[in-house]
Amino acid sequence: xxxxxxxxxxxxxxxxxxxxxxxxxxxxxxxxxxxxxxxxxxxxxxxxxxxxxxxxxxxxxxxxxxxxxxxxxxxxxxxxxxxxxxxxxxxxxxxxxxxxxxxxxxxxxxxxxxxxxxxxxxxxxxxxxxxxxxxxxxxxxxxxxxxxxxxxxxxxxxxxxxxxxxxxxxxxxxxxxxxxxxxxxxxxxxxxxxxxxxxxxxxxxxxxxxxxxxxxxxxxxxxxxxxxxxxxxxxxxxxxxxxxxxxxxxxxxxxxxxxxxxxx
Amino acid sequence: xxxxxxxxxxxxxxxxxxxxxxxxxxxxxxxxxxxxxxxxxxxxxxxxxxxxxxxxxxxxxxxxxxxxxxxxxxxxxxxxxxxxxxxxxxxxxxxxxxxxxxxxxxxxxxxxxxxxxxxxxxxxxxxxxxxxxxxxxxxxxxxxxxxxxxxxxxxxxxxxxxxxxxxxxxxxxxxxxxxxxxxxxxxxxxxxxxxxxxxxxxxxxxxxxxxxxxxxxxxxxxxxxxxxxxxxxxxxxxxxxxxxxxxxxxxxxxxxxxxxxxxxxxxxxxxxxxxxxxxxxxxxxxxxxxx
Numbered sequence: 001x002x003x004x005x006x007x008x009x010x011x012x013x014x015x016x017x018x019x020x021x022x023x024x025x026x027x028x029x030x031x032x033x034x035x036x037x038x039x040x041x042x043x044x045x046x047x048x049x050x051x052x053x054x055x056x057x058x059x060x061x062x063x064x065x066x067x068x069x070x071x072x073x074x075x076x077x078x079x080x081x082x083x084x085x086x087x088x089x090x091x092x093x094x095x096x097x098x099x100x101x102x103x104x105x106x107x108x109x110x111x112x113x114x115x116x117x118x119x120x121x122x123x124x125x126x127x128x129x130x131x132x133x134x135x136x137x138x139x140x141x142x143x144x145x146x147x148x149x150x151x152x153x154x155x156x157x158x159x160x161x162x163x164x165x166x167x168x169x170x171x172x173x174x175x176x177x178x179x180x181x182x183x184x185x186x187x188x189x190x191x192x193x194x195x196x197x198x199x200x201x202x203x204x205x206x207x208x209x210x211x212x213x214x215x216x217x218x219x220x221x222x223x224x225x226x227x228x229x230x231x232x233x234x235x236x237x238x239x240x241x242x243x244x245x246x247x248x249x250x251x252x253x254x255x256x257x258x259x260x261x262x263x264x
Numbered sequence: 265x266x267x268x269x270x271x272x273x274x275x276x277x278x279x280x281x282x283x284x285x286x287x288x289x290x291x292x293x294x295x296x297x298x299x300x301x302x303x304x305x306x307x308x309x310x311x312x313x314x315x316x317x318x319x320x321x322x323x324x325x326x327x328x329x330x331x332x333x334x335x336x337x338x339x340x341x342x343x344x345x346x347x348x349x350x351x352x353x354x355x356x357x358x359x360x361x362x363x364x365x366x367x368x369x370x371x372x373x374x375x376x377x378x379x380x381x382x383x384x385x386x387x388x389x390x391x392x393x394x395x396x397x398x399x400x401x402x403x404x405x406x407x408x409x410x411x412x413x414x415x416x417x418x419x420x421x422x423x424x425x426x427x428x429x430x431x432x433x434x435x436x437x438x439x440x441x442x443x444x445x446x447x448x449x450x451x452x453x454x455x456x457x458x459x460x461x462x463x464x465x466x467x468x469x470x471x472x473x474x475x476x477x478x479x480x481x482x483x484x485x486x487x488x489x490x491x492x493x494x495x496x497x498x499x500x501x502x503x504x505x506x507x508x509x510x511x512x513x514x515x516x517x518x519x520x521x522x523x524x525x526x527x528x529x530x531x532x533x534x535x536x537x538x539x540x541x542x543x544x545x546x547x548x549x550x551x552x553x554x555x
Contacts, residue, residue, distance in 0.1 A: 015373055015429065021394050022387065099285050198378065227383075
């Protein structure tokens with residue numbers, strides 16, 4: 001029993017320690033080897049990222065909006081797909097299920113390189129349209145699978161009851177389907193948002209370097225080993241994800257808290 | 265009329281997702297496949313050939329990259345799975361409400377992107393990194409040079425550490441609830457019948473958890489096998505991981521080099537498919553065996 005607890009803390013320690021190290025580096029201006037605690041402190045990394053003159057803040061804002069759009073599109077197309085798989089039997093169901101889960105296994109890099117030329121021809125490359133389209137792909141398996149689980153657990157009995165009692169299909173959707181789906185939408189949405197916000201390579205390829213997301217702003221600093229800058233940008237990166245997730249959870253939660261009193 | 269409508273309805277509902285899956289995902293793979301066989305009209309290549317596959321398979325650079333990528337993905341995924349399941353197992357012994365938030369902290373690395381994971385491993389394991397500083401302070405090493413280079417090294421330690429840091433919590437995350445469930449249901453029965461903790465874990469929990477473990481393994485293996493960021497940021501200049509070699513060929517000024525990139529992409533994709541095939545085959549086999 002004792003050894004188990006020791007192992008547990010060792011693992012937690014190694015998972016968390018690097019994050020503390022990052023906080024240290026983000027405010028260190030002088031931290032020579034072999035000192036364990038930084039000697040001098042600076043806020044240059046945070047100032048650079050959040051100042052309006054370096055575009056850092058604007059890039060961050062644009063990336064947040066980009067990933068929110070990607071999340072919204074992915075959720076909207078995933079809901080009917082998950083419903084169809086949960087409640088209908090049709091030809092080719094297994095094949096379609098496999099196809100939808102396939103982006104989990106096939107690297108997005110091969111897909112992006114294969115489709116790149118067609119995107120250039122269609123005018124989707126080097127602009128936001130192409131980047132949004134390619135960002136949707138890795139989110140689809142998570143979106144459909146998570147919502148499918150929720151549909152399978154809830155079943156469609158409550159919706160049928162609503163219809164029997166005279167609700168229109170739109171009312172059923174607004175007052176039954178979506179409120180029941182909300183927990184799944186929040187989880188799936190969070191995962192899709194994080195995946196999109198973290199993409200570096202496919203944004204770089206399809207955006208042709210012209211679409212600069214926050215991930216792309218971070219990459220050169222990590223590459224060149226500028227620890228102070230890279231750490232500060234990374235901390236804002238993680239905080240921005242947490243803030244966006246908390247706000248959207250609150251917004252979605254509150255919106256449906258009002259309507260949820262009708263069922264239960 | 266109504267019957268026809270209800271027959272078509274699921275397809276209509278699936279249409280939006282399938283536009284993305286077929287229009288971008290499958291089309292991308294198929295175009296890549298065609299180019300890997302030398303069909304690339306944009307630069308005037310029209311004939312299907314297996315020349316590029318032949319050349320690539322004979323190429324020493326490619327073979328060492330393939331080996332390197334496979335080794336990195338296999339070792340990091342295997343260790344992530346072993347440690348992740350073990351961590352899951354340790355966590356289920358927690359009493360409810362015991363130290364609240366700390367145990368949940370293990371999920372943090374899941375949401376940290378790979379670029380940042382690379383940065384963290386770099387700051388920890390480079391020769392001027394934290395570990396080297398701690399070892400100096402403890403008097404184990406006396407110079408920066410005494411610390412072995414664990415990043416940008418040919419054995420790929422840095423890459424493996426980064427993937428474990430991301431993969432371990434992911435495996436714990438997907439196995440924890442299921443393991444807890446199985447444990448509640450069967451552990452007491454097994455121990456009542458005289459099994460000790462190790463036997464319970466080995467003969468009861470692990471077999472029941474196997475499908476989840478295997479699919480988790482496939483997801484992290486396939487990801488690390490085809491991802492660009494971590495090997496690019498933490499890897500040695502030779503051998504290069506497959507995705508990087510592929511990108512170099514893709515980005516070459518000579519467009520006629522692109523088929524080589526596509527051949528490599530297809531190899532990466534094929535390896536992932538083989539893995540899924542093995543997974544399905546293994547579980548079919550287990551099912552038959554159980555019946």
